Amino acid sequence: MYELFFRLIFRRMDPEAAHHLAFRWIRLAARVPVLRTFLAAALAPRHKELRTEAFGLRMHGPFGLAAGFDKNAVAIDGMTMLGFDHVEIGTVTGEPQPGNPPKRLFRLVPDRALINRMGFNNDGSLAVAARLAARTPVFRAVVGVNIGKTKAVPEAEAVGDYVKSAERLAPYADYLVVNVSSPNTPGLRDLQATEALRPLLTAVREAADRSVPARRVPLLVKIAPDLADEDVDAVADLAVELGLDGIIATNTTIARDGLGLRSEAALVQETGGLSGAPLKARSLAVLRRLYARVGDRITLVGVGGVESAEDAWQRILAGATLVQGYSAFIYEGPFWGRAIHKGLAARLRNSPYATLADAVGADVKKAGESV
Numbered sequence: 001m002y003e004l005f006f007r008l009i010f011r012r013m014d015p016e017a018a019h020h021l022a023f024r025w026i027r028l029a030a031r032v033p034v035l036r037t038f039l040a041a042a043l044a045p046r047h048k049e050l051r052t053e054a055f056g057l058r059m060h061g062p063f064g065l066a067a068g069f070d071k072n073a074v075a076i077d078g079m080t081m082l083g084f085d086h087v088e089i090g091t092v093t094g095e096p097q098p099g100n101p102p103k104r105l106f107r108l109v110p111d112r113a114l115i116n117r118m119g120f121n122n123d124g125s126l127a128v129a130a131r132l133a134a135r136t137p138v139f140r141a142v143v144g145v146n147i148g149k150t151k152a153v154p155e156a157e158a159v160g161d162y163v164k165s166a167e168r169l170a171p172y173a174d175y176l177v178v179n180v181s182s183p184n185t186p187g188l189r190d191l192q193a194t195e196a197l198r199p200l201l202t203a204v205r206e207a208a209d210r211s212v213p214a215r216r217v218p219l220l221v222k223i224a225p226d227l228a229d230e231d232v233d234a235v236a237d238l239a240v241e242l243g244l245d246g247i248i249a250t251n252t253t254i255a256r257d258g259l260g261l262r263s264e265a266a267l268v269q270e271t272g273g274l275s276g277a278p279l280k281a282r283s284l285a286v287l288r289r290l291y292a293r294v295g296d297r298i299t300l301v302g303v304g305g306v307e308s309a310e311d312a313w314q315r316i317l318a319g320a321t322l323v324q325g326y327s328a329f330i331y332e333g334p335f336w337g338r339a340i341h342k343g344l345a346a347r348l349r350n351s352p353y354a355t356l357a358d359a360v361g362a363d364v365k366k367a368g369e370s371v
Contacts, residue, residue: 002333083337096124117272280305291319309343
C-alpha cells in the first residue's frame with residue numbers, strides 16, 4: 001500500500017516538500033490520543049527479547065531514528081509512535097540558520113538512495129533547548145541530541161560554538177552527539193583530525209558536565225565513511241583515551257561508487273552527502289574496523305544503508321549495540337520499524353545467542369579480527 005502511495009503521490013512531489021507533508025501528518029497523528037494509541041499498538045509492538053542497554057540507558061530495542069529527520073525536536077513522540085526505540089534530533093547548531101538554498105534534497109529511487117546538501121537548517125540551540133524544556137512526553141523515548149557547527153562561525157571559533165550548544169542542550173539530552181562529519185558545512189570534516197578533535201571533544205565534555213552536574217550525559221562522536229582506515233583507527237584510539245561513551249558510524253558519503261549507474265546521471269552529479277543502500281558496504285566495514293579496535297570499551301552505533309532486519313542484524317554482529325536508519329524510511333514507509341523489530345526478534349531466536357548483547361560483535365570476534 002505504501003509503495004503504491006509513494007509511486008503515485010510522494011515520487012511526483014519535490015522531495016523536501018514531501019518530507020514536510022509526511023512530517024506534518026506524523027505530528028498531527030501524535031497529537032490525537034486515540035489515533036496515536038492505535039498507531040503505536042500497530043506500528044510499535046514491543047519484543048521483550050530486544051530490550052537493550054547502551055551507555056547506561058535502557059531502551060525497548062536497538063533501532064533508532066538517525067539525526068536529520070527531526071532537526072528541531074518537533075516530532076519525538078510521533079517518531080516513537082512509528083516504532084523507533086530512540087530518536088536522535090538535529091543536527092542543531094549554536095545559532096539558527098536556514099541551511100543551503102533549495103533545491104537541496106534528491107531521491108535516487110533506482111538505487112534506494114538520497115543525496116542531500118541541506119546544510120544544517122535548524123532553529124538554533126536556544127530555540128530547540130526551549131522546545132525540549134517545554135516538552136511533555138507522551139511515550140517513553142530516549143532522545144539523543146546531535147550538535148554541529150554554525151556555518152557562519154569560523155573554524156578557529158568552532159569549539160566555542162559547539163560548547164554553546166552543549167551548555168544549552170545537554171540538560172535535555174539522554175545522550176549528546178558531536179557531529180564533525182557532514183559534508184555540507186565547509187571545513188566541518190577537518191575537525192575529524194585528532195589534533196582538532198581532541199580539544200573539541202574535551203571542551204564539549206566539560207560543558208556538558210557544567211550544565212548537568214547531577215548526571216553524566218553520555219557523549220558520542222559521529223564520523224564519516226570517507227575517512228581512511230588509519231584515520232578511523234586514530235579516532236577510535238582518541239575516543240578510548242578521552243573516555244567517550246560511543247562512536248556513530250557513519251554519516252553520509254561524498255563518494256558515488258555504489259550507485260550502479262542506475263540513477264539519472266544528472267542526479268548522481270549533485271553535490272552533497274549520499275545516504276541509503278549504496279553506503280551499506282563501507283559503513284559496515286568502518287563499523288567492523290572500529291569494533292576490532294575498541295571492542296566493548298565503547299558503544300558503537302551502526303548507521304548507513306540499513307534497510308532491513310537482516311541489515312540491522314549484520315550491524316549488531318559487526319559490533320553495533322544500537323542501529324539507526326533514516327533514508328530507507330522514505331522508501332519503506334510507516335511499517336518499517338515494525339518489520340525491523342519483528343525480523344530482529346526472529347533472528348535472535350534462531351541464533352545461538354541468548355540476548356542481543358551476546359550477539360554484539362560476534363562475527364568480528366569469531367573472525368579473530370584485530371588491528
